Amino acid sequence: MANIVLVGAQWGDEGKGRITDLLSSKVDMVVRFQGGDNAGHTVILNGQEFKLHLVPSGILYPDVECIIGNGVVINPEALLSEIKSLEEKGITTENLKISSNCHLIMPYHIALDGASESRLGSSKIGTTKKGIGPVYSDKASREGIRVCDLLDPDLFWRKLNDVLEIKNVILSKVYNVKTFEAKEIFEKYTGYAAVIKKYVVESTFLINKALDEDKNILFEGAQGTLLDIDHGTYPFVTSSSTIAGGVFSGAGIGPGRINEVIGITKSYCTRVGSGVFPTEETSVIGDLIRRRGNEYGTTTGRARRCGWFDSVIIRYSAMINNLNSLALTKLDVLSGIEKLKICVSYKVDDNIYKNITPNCYVLEKSQPQYIDIDGWETDITNITEFNELPKNAREYINMIEELIKIPVSIISVGPDRNQIIVKDDSLKKRFF
Ligand code: GDP
Ligand code: IMO
Ligand code: MG
Numbered sequence: 001m002a003n004i005v006l007v008g009a010q011w012g013d014e015g016k017g018r019i020t021d022l023l024s025s026k027v028d029m030v031v032r033f034q035g036g037d038n039a040g041h042t043v044i045l046n047g048q049e050f051k052l053h054l055v056p057s058g059i060l061y062p063d064v065e066c067i068i069g070n071g072v073v074i075n076p077e078a079l080l081s082e083i084k085s086l087e088e089k090g091i092t093t094e095n096l097k098i099s100s101n102c103h104l105i106m107p108y109h110i111a112l113d114g115a116s117e118s119r120l121g122s123s124k125i126g127t128t129k130k131g132i133g134p135v136y137s138d139k140a141s142r143e144g145i146r147v148c149d150l151l152d153p154d155l156f157w158r159k160l161n162d163v164l165e166i167k168n169v170i171l172s173k174v175y176n177v178k179t180f181e182a183k184e185i186f187e188k189y190t191g192y193a194a195v196i197k198k199y200v201v202e203s204t205f206l207i208n209k210a211l212d213e214d215k216n217i218l219f220e221g222a223q224g225t226l227l228d229i230d231h232g233t234y235p236f237v238t239s240s241s242t243i244a245g246g247v248f249s250g251a252g253i254g255p256g257r258i259n260e261v262i263g264i265t266k267s268y269c270t271r272v273g274s275g276v277f278p279t280e281e282t283s284v285i286g287d288l289i290r291r292r293g294n295e296y297g298t299t300t301g302r303a304r305r306c307g308w309f310d311s312v313i314i315r316y317s318a319m320i321n322n323l324n325s326l327a328l329t330k331l332d333v334l335s336g337i338e339k340l341k342i343c344v345s346y347k348v349d350d351n352i353y354k355n356i357t358p359n360c361y362v363l364e365k366s367q368p369q370y371i372d373i374d375g376w377e378t379d380i381t382n383i384t385e386f387n388e389l390p391k392n393a394r395e396y397i398n399m400i401e402e403l404i405k406i407p408v409s410i411i412s413v414g415p416d417r418n419q420i421i422v423k424d425d426s427l428k429k430r431f432f
Pocket of ligand 2: 008011012013014038039040041125126127128129130131132133221222223224227236237238239272273274298
């Protein structure tokens with residue numbers, strides 16, 4: 001067994017939740033290490049749908065410890081509503097734990113996110129409006145309020161008044177929007193604290209102790225590599241370290257603890273929000289993929305932009321995350337498309353690039369260079385062995401492996417837990 005990091009290799013929504021759920025059957029602990037309720041991870045079990053935003057996707061297994069690590073930002077209202085919805089579906093949250101160091105999303109963060117997007121107008125980032133940018137800004141500028149502060153009412157009151165003084169000036173004078181009353185927030189948040197308290201732990205000790213005891217941990221990424229604050233298509237990114245490296249600060253462990261990194265990628269590509277997307281298809285084929293793949297955001301319901309598989313992007317993700325293998329999801333969505341395309345390089349001005357830094361201003365000028373691959377007609381949603389896939393589907397996967405130079409270890413052919421092909425023998429032995 002091993003400690004594995006699962007990260008999105010594209011712009012999010014690659015199917016991280018369902019792959020985390022799949023591998024959770026054989027681990028002791030699942031840890032989220034960044035992001036907040038901007039994430040939307042869908043897991044389908046025997047037709048029942050679970051939409052997870054903050055709670056790690058290992059939660060469907062009652063014996064797996066699920067940790068919200070220190071790098072995650074928490075909107076307590078969203079967390080409590082998620083816990084309630086899980087409990088109502090018969091899922092226990094007994095094993096859920098929250099780091100006392102998580103920063104809290106406050107109502108003014110959400111208001112500032114919305115106001116900033118409105119000000120940007122047509123240049124907006126297209127955020128989820130969950131307050132993610134403002135809360136991580138406060139964390140960096142040391143104005144943040146953490147879970148541990150919330151559990152100390154005097155400290156919380158002091159910090160809240162202090163920071164609100166500035167936030168209210170910005171809200172009213174810069175953005176001309178509604179301000180907030182400290183008392184109202186205080187009452188609401190201390191109410192949340194009373195419920196959240198029982199979940200709060202010193203997560204770094206818990207995680208490192210589990211590692212010392214040779215337990216197996218899965219680290220579940222949110223968003224995707226191209227949305228990383230340092231390595232993504234800045235400024236059209238999220239505000240956290242979405243890459244495998246984010247685990248070390250976001251969970252509080254050392255680099256030697258990780259044995260394997262798996263990059264999750266769709267068999268095509270999608271993006272929500274603004275920003276460059278070289279292989280985007282804005283007409284018939286994009287609509288077809290969106291319809292067949294049901295490409296609408298789990299968190300915001302927005303239609304996702306759709307396009308072809310981009311090997312330039314995935315090669316970059318493989319490098320940044322040191323990926324050991326790829327989990328290729330939603331292969332079934334491509335069934336019945338006569339001619340498929342894979343982007344192999346970009347043409348920028350008169351130069352051809354197979355590898356490129358995703359500087360959005362350069363990528364905006366890039367023309368994707370494609371190879372054509374014949375599609376397949378057959379329904380593949382019940383196939384569980386690689387060799388049983390249609391020849392052209394196998395060739396599509398072989399081509400991806402050849403272009404990225406790493407193996408595809410898992411292939412998903414439908415959203416339910418068992419609609420999966422495990423191609424890698426070592427993974428098969430360890431997990432199935
Ligand atoms: P995440 O954010 O990376 O966890 O991905 P999302 O859950 O936001 O988006 C993935 C969507 O695709 C979800 O609705 C899944 O139920 C669905 N899905 C995942 N794998 C497959 C698959 O192999 N085939 C199909 N048709 N749907 C899938
Ligand atoms: P999961 O974990 C897809 C995108 C937003 C926007 C940008 C910044 O489900 O893959 P933010 O609200 O984070 O400040 O928005 O990032 N974004 C996502 N896109 N999947 C996600 O999460 C996303 N989380 C944020 O659409 O473009
Ligand atoms: Mg998602």
